[in-house]
Amino acid sequence: GAGVSQSPRYKVAKRGQDVALRCDPISGHVSLFWYQQALGQGPEFLTYFQNEAQLDKSGLPSDRFFAERPEGSVSTLKIQRTQQEDSAVYLCASSLVGGQGAWDTQYFGPGTRLTVL
Amino acid sequence: SQQGEEDPQALSIQEGENATMNCSYKTSINNLQWYRQNSGRGLVHLILIRSNEREKHSGRLRVTLDTSKKSSSLLITASRAADTASYFCATPREINNDMRFGAGTRLTVKP
Numbered sequence: 001g002a003g004v005s006q007s008p009r010y011k012v013a014k015r016g017q018d019v020a021l022r023c024d025p026i027s028g029h030v031s032l033f034w035y036q037q038a039l040g041q042g043p044e045f046l047t048y049f050q051n052e053a054q055l056d057k058s059g060l061p062s063d064r065f066f067a068e069r070p071e072g073s074v075s076t077l078k079i080q081r082t083q084q085e086d087s088a089v090y091l092c093a094s095s096l097v098g099g100q101g102a103w104d105t106q107y108f109g110p111g112t113r114l115t116v117l
Numbered sequence: 118s119q120q121g122e123e124d125p126q127a128l129s130i131q132e133g134e135n136a137t138m139n140c141s142y143k144t145s146i147n148n149l150q151w152y153r154q155n156s157g158r159g160l161v162h163l164i165l166i167r168s169n170e171r172e173k174h175s176g177r178l179r180v181t182l183d184t185s186k187k188s189s190s191l192l193i194t195a196s197r198a199a200d201t202a203s204y205f206c207a208t209p210r211e212i213n214n215d216m217r218f219g220a221g222t223r224l225t226v227k228p
Contacts, residue, residue: 004159033215042205042218043160056213091159098214103147106216108159 002026004109006092012115013082021077021112023092031098032075033106034067035091043091049075050098082116089113123206123222131227136193138222140206141186147209149182150216151191154203163191163204198228 005024013019025032031050035043036059045059051072060067064083069075079086093106124139142149148167152160166173166182166189173180179192193200203223207216 006159031214033213035216040220042207042220043216045210045215045217048213048215056215059215093160093216095214103209103214105150105162105165106214107162108152110159 004092004094004107006090006109006112008112009110010113010115012117014117015082015084017082018078018080019082019114021079021090021114023075023077023094023109025073025075025092025094026096026107027073029094029096029098029107030072031095031106032069033093033095033098034075034077035093036061037089037091037111039088046077046090048098079114082114084116087114087116123204123219125222126220127223127225129225129227130196132196132198134196134226136196136200136224136226138191138204138224140189140191140219142189142206142208142219143187144208146184147211149180149189150207150209151178151180151189152205152207152218154205154221156202160205193224196224196226198226200224201226 007022034046037043047067048056049069064080066078089111091111092109095104095106150165151163177194182189203221205218205221207218
């Protein structure tokens with residue numbers, strides 16, 4: 001079946017531009033996660049949704065980062081006034097249940113590689 | 118912040134050889150998972166081992182877990198060029214089940 005998809009796959013932005021990254025999770029998956037992966041590093045947690053509710057945004061690096069999932073399916077990660085340090089791969093993952101104590105497998109999308117010039 | 122550390126950071130072997138990667142973590146866990154990431158692709162879930170398990174197999178993969186040492190190892194037997202990728206261990210954070218990853222081991226299998 002269809003996995004997690006993300007678009008665009010690559011995005012080049014000039015410093016100061018706003019960008020929007022889209023994630024289509026696996027249909028029916030309740031939980032959705034965003035991660036940021038710097039070059040040569042493992043992914044780091046940004047934010048978590050359970051259906052449309054954003055339950056944890058503790059990993060967002062600044063108030064320039066904003067995520068939403070208004071209908072509990074597709075999610076958008078928006079970065080305002082991009083900076084060079086925002087250059088990274090942004091990964092989206094979904095899981096069927098998720099949440100405290102769920103321990104279910106997360107399925108990752110291919111990521112969006114953001115380059116800020 | 119990263120939860121664990123993989124060792125070695127990079128590993129280069131010949132096709133047919135075995136590859137062993139190690140992972141250490143910091144906090145108590147319910148389970149530990151290994152993922153593979155090919156260049157330009159997302160993370161693929163390989164195997165999950167629960168805290169009450171010591172060893173688990175899946176095809177050519179063998180994972181061990183030592184909770185007393187807070188460490189895990191991933192063994193890939195009879196490696197193939199297609200196994201070339203980065204391998205990450207990860208543990209779920211109980212509150213959200215979000216994953217905490219190490220920095221990964223970059224494996225290169227030469228044909």
